[in-house]
Amino acid sequence: MTSAITCTDLTFAWPDGEFVFDGLSFVAGPVRSGLIGRNGTGKSTLLRLIAGRLQPQQGELRIAGRLGYLPQDFTLGVDQVVAEVLGIARIRQAIAAIERGDASAANLAVVGDAWDVEERAEATLAKLGLGGIGLDRRIGQLSGGETVLLGLAARLLDRPDVLLLDEPTNNLDRDARARLYDAVEAFRGALLIVSHDRELLDRVDQIGDLRNGRIGWYGGNLSAYERAVAIEQEAAERAVRMAAADLRKQKRELAAARIKLDRRQRYGQKMWDTKREPKVVMGNRKQDAQVAAGKHRHLHLNRLATADQALTEAEAFVHDDDSIRIDLPETAVPTGREVVRLVRRIRTGQRIALEVRGPERIALQGPNGVGKTTLLRALARDPLVPCRFLPQRLDVLDNTLSIAENLAKTAPEADNNVRRARLARFLFRGREADQLVNTLSGGERFRATLAALLLAEPPPQLLILDEPTNNLDLASVAQLTDALLAYQGALIVASHDQTWLDTIGITRWWSLSADRLTDQGSPGGLAEWGSSGGLMG
Known part of the structure; x- marks a missing residue:
């Protein structure tokens, strides 16, 4: 596997002791992966852990290949210029110095084999619709959407094998979103995207559903995920109904067994009180009845506990995604x-x-x-x-x-x-x-x-x-x-x-x-x- 994210037994908690992940493990290979989940489940936190911005208390994160990360709160200084954001300012300066005749070892070392860096930078910018901004333009002159696309251009120019994007389409207009969609579809490597953008998530190869500190993976895009989850939830709700019916049945049988045993006990007591049989016979019969009653009660209690556990397990597979209700x-x-x-x-x-x-x-x-x-x-x-x-x-x-x-x-x-x-x-x-x-x-x-x-x-x-x-x-x-x-x-x-x-x-x-x-x-x-x-x- 040339590019991948491997997470093993990851544990992370905030300073106040609140656990976000406890033993999380997964592998995201060289495909486009979308990561979804409710706000607060830890999606952005996971990306920050993978990117090394946060450190886990336990476990291991391995990145196969060069990593690129575009955070949700991506910001730039207004006085920076485009070339600085792209990370090519020093290389451009060294190339310019060499062209003026200063072919020093220091300048040659800075350039390395990146003689075409300006051409690659301009080509990358052009693909994202930023071809006209120029490498010397100040960030303060760009819109918020252009800034986000510039951040993506910087990551792509670095030729990452693994790319993390956190809500990349926020604040992008329709044209900018379309260019980002194209960039995502053209990326070859392990791409992990946190997003709520349906059009973007319909362009991925698999969906990871982050829920209760675990990720469930589904092959296909968001639409395929929703179809699969609908089938899963229908089966889960059917299992809950069956488990609940079995639990009610076991409760009825336990109640019936108790009534039956109580009747036997009253009959035995009546026989004892009227002394219709020898005391030894009645004593043995009473002892046998008590042993049988204990076994019978234990059997029904075990069945009831098993049915209750089955209902609990079935309910765990049903998503508790409540909807708000409005009548105004x-x-x-x-x-x-x-x-x-x-x-x-x-x-x-x-x-x-x-x-x-x-x-x-x-x-x-x-x-x-x-x-x-x-x-x-x-x-x-x-x-x-x-x-x-x-x-x-x-x-x-x-x-x-x-x-x-x-x-x-x-x-x-x-x-x-x-x-x-x-x-x-x-x-x-x-x-x-x-x-x-x-x-x-x-x-x-x-x-x-x-x-x-x-x-x-x-x-x-x-x-x-x-x-x-x-x-x-x-x-x-x-x-x-x-x-x-x-x-x-x-x-x-x-x-x-x-x-x-x-x-x-x-x-x-x-x-x-x-x-x-x-x-x-x-x-x-x-x-x-x-x-x-x-x-x-």
């Missing part, structure tokens, strides 16, 4: 009712009214950096109906308060018991609702934020969401989908996730470019868009 009829908007209007005057002097009516579901799309967030915030500023805005950073909650206390701020008129009952529908049951927001995982914070928005008073008749699926695991994306399908109000959502948008019933599409906002269902532009990222006014 108060959010309904009559057809034709205006919910938001944004009026601006464009360069020609014409007044443009950007308006949304009724329970429309609008998707806002466009390249990174054109001002989608600015437009969403402008729309959320003066709505004509109750409105809630979900920003990308999920920073609408007070970190110093609990989930229940945050909901009390947005729904002050509701009774505490009512609020907690509503939070239970978002999977915060009992004491879970008392967790401080700053202790929540990414998926929990998302659910808490969504609860605060949807359960606010008055109920929102307009929801505005900015890249809501970023940093969400597949289970959380499914929960968001369920919530939005149940939501009856108007919706405006900015997202690059085309597959997800197709599932939530979008009825209207807006396309934003550097100078124009266009309704794709209507000819011409809705409004001119200023160079500073805002509607002309």
